[in-house]
Amino acid sequence: MADIELRSRLPGVGTTIFTIMSEAARKCGALNLSQGYPAFDPPDELRELVALSIRKGRNQYAPMAGVPELTEAIAGRTAVRDRRRVDPVNEVTVTAGATEGLFCAIQAFVGPGDEAVLLDPAYDAYAPAVTLAGARPRHVAMDYDPARSHFSVDWSKLEQSIGERTRLLVVNFPHNPTGALLDAEDLDRLAAILRDSPALLLADEVYEHIVFDGRQHRSVLTHDELWERSCVVSSFGKSLHATGWKIGYCVAPARLSAELRKVHQFTTFAVSTPMQYAIAEYLERNPDFAEQLAGFYQEKRDRFLDGLRDSRFRWSPAASTFFQLLDYSAVSAEADERLALSWTGNPGVASIPVSVFSKDAFAPRLLRFCFAKDDATLDEAARRLSAL
Ligand SMILES: Cc1ncc(COP(=O)(O)O)c(C=O)c1O
Missing domain, CATH: 3.90.1150.10 (Aspartate Aminotransferase, domain 1)
Structure with missing residues (x-):
């Protein structure tokens, strides 16, 4: 051996x-x-709902894309928060944390000969997933202003990095580790950069609710042009203090979701049934839970x-x-x-x-x-x- x-x-x-x-x-x-x-x-109520779900016998495989109660709740939130109407059946996929969603999206959207552009500093899960897909990660450094201890996207550097081989751009705003955010103008810039490219956009928005001092998070979901080519990943781990449950989700147009699901169904197939029911019920009872x-x-x-x-x-x-x-x-x-x-x-x-x-x-x-x-x-x- x-x-x-x-x-x-x-x-x-x-x-x-x-x-x-x-x-x-x-x-x-x-x-x-x-x-x-x-x-x-x-929250206690959510923990009780998990126990109740288990007692009610919700213990076997969930549907591959997620339990309908939860995908509908996610679609409902997307409509209210991001003014994006999505189809809960074909455009929302529940994954084992954001990590599985990111992994599946990367496997689905890049392959040998392709490049995926990452903005450094970058969360550590992206590059290995790109490598496993047989593609090449291309790292583009964000700008750092030491006088203000402030990071921002260097748009012209980003634009130059998008080439013929680029099939995916991964962005993460609100940004770990720097806390940087994108505003509406930034999303327009992003759309302009990608307009003539075949690249898709993978947006990791797991910190969507944790934004300070009256600032706003502008989801990629709010942008009509970007939405067409985007997969937006989020996680209940961060918003419900439940990182150990590993329940996340991806919202993407049906054509992209279909490809993502081809990978998801052979990665985990489905995600914890009692947790999904419990979260769905909790969201229904507490629509303002993240406020x-x-x-x-x-x-x-x-x-x-x-x-x-x-x-x-x-x-x-x-x-x-x-x-x-x-x-x-x-x-x-x-x-x-x-x-x-x-x-x-x-x-x-x-x-x-x-x-x-x-x-x-x-x-x-x-x-x-x-x-x-x-x-x-x-x-x-x-x-x-x-x-x-
Ligand atoms: C930027 C970012 N994306 C994804 C994740 C992973 O999320 P999950 O625990 O839902 O897989 C984290 C966790 O720290 C993160 O910081």
Whole structure:
């Protein structure tokens, strides 16, 4: 057995930084502000509904595309929130978290000889899925303004990167890890860039509800021209404090959804039945369930940053998501990966080095801290970091 030669399909991929940092945090007993999951439970009512679903015998395979109650609830929300009328039967697919939706979309839409353009810093699930599909990831760096600790899309660089071979552009707004957002004008720019290209658009919008300071998230779903070529992925993990349930969904025109489903049906086939029924019922009873989310996380962000006011870090308050980037250049000259590991031991706060989200050399000295934590953890983390 030891002699069998393995040909890795992902030779460059090791354990993800999220696992490495969480493991290091556990070993060191550090405050874990690295991996992006909430320290809170889903609402009691929703948990009760899951138990009820199971008791009611909703325990066997769900329909491949999702239980109708849930796909209809998603279509209903899309009509109200994004003014996009979608067909719940043919245009909404429930997946095992956003991750499975992203994976299936990438397998469905690119293949050997194709390129998929990714905006760096990029969430780590995109590039390996592109590679597994036999296509080539093409990384385009976002612009960083150190004076404002601010990331934005370099539209002309993005435009230049879209070539004959480009079959997919992956965007993620609200953006992990930078919190950047797109506005209506940006969507027009995106549409103009893609207008004469055969490329599809994959929009990862899992943080759609977590947007601060009165700003608005503009979904790709709101844009008539983009919608025609887009698959929009979201997740109940982020919006219901239920990342462990892995329930996400993809909304795409019927022609695209049909291709996506060809992959989905042989990846997971269907997604947890009792969770889907419970979420559908919960959404029906609580149509405004996500309205509190932004305020809730904004308070967390402000609390964390207030605790850091006398520190040597620099920042611009996150505009969205539950991640805050801190520029540590006044504290240390160390590379971010080494520093993140060393600070997990002392002062005992785990974070994520931002350079891991980029393929090419990444100069800014930034660490990402997840503030989806209880107040005591945030206060203590800020206290420890302020002592540096
Ligand atoms: C940008 C982004 N996309 C997708 C995901 C994964 O979502 P899910 O847990 O629903 O698979 C995450 C999780 O952190 C994320 O940050």
